Amino acid sequence: MLDKTIEISMLFDYYGKLLTDKQQKIIELYYYQDLSLGEIAENLEISRQGVYDHLNRAENTLKSYEEKLQLVKRNKKNIGIINELIN
Numbered sequence: 001m002l003d004k005t006i007e008i009s010m011l012f013d014y015y016g017k018l019l020t021d022k023q024q025k026i027i028e029l030y031y032y033q034d035l036s037l038g039e040i041a042e043n044l045e046i047s048r049q050g051v052y053d054h055l056n057r058a059e060n061t062l063k064s065y066e067e068k069l070q071l072v073k074r075n076k077k078n079i080g081i082i083n084e085l086i087n
Contacts, residue, residue: 005031011062014071023058030055 012027019027022044029035029043030051037055041048066072 008059008062010072011066015062015065015069018065019058019061023054023061026051026054027058 008027008031012031016024016027025044026040029040030037035043037048037051040051044051
């Protein structure tokens with residue numbers, strides 16, 4: 001679960017503004033504030049299933065952007081190169 005949290009957090013940092021406002025809010029509440037689906041549903045006054053659907057769609061969208069643009073991958077590669085040059 002921690003690996004997925006880190007992955008989604010990184011993707012969200014790069015591509016989060018490309019999501020809908022509701023998807024952004026749900027990602028923030030779920031991954032950054034560690035709220036459960038039920039708590040998010042209560043906060044946003046939608047069903048738990050609605051939260052799950054928005055969350056799932058947002059995660060898939062973030063992964064799709066990374067597949068196409070590869071900004072996170074390039075950044076990791078650049079950091080590796082910089083670390084090699086420093087050492």
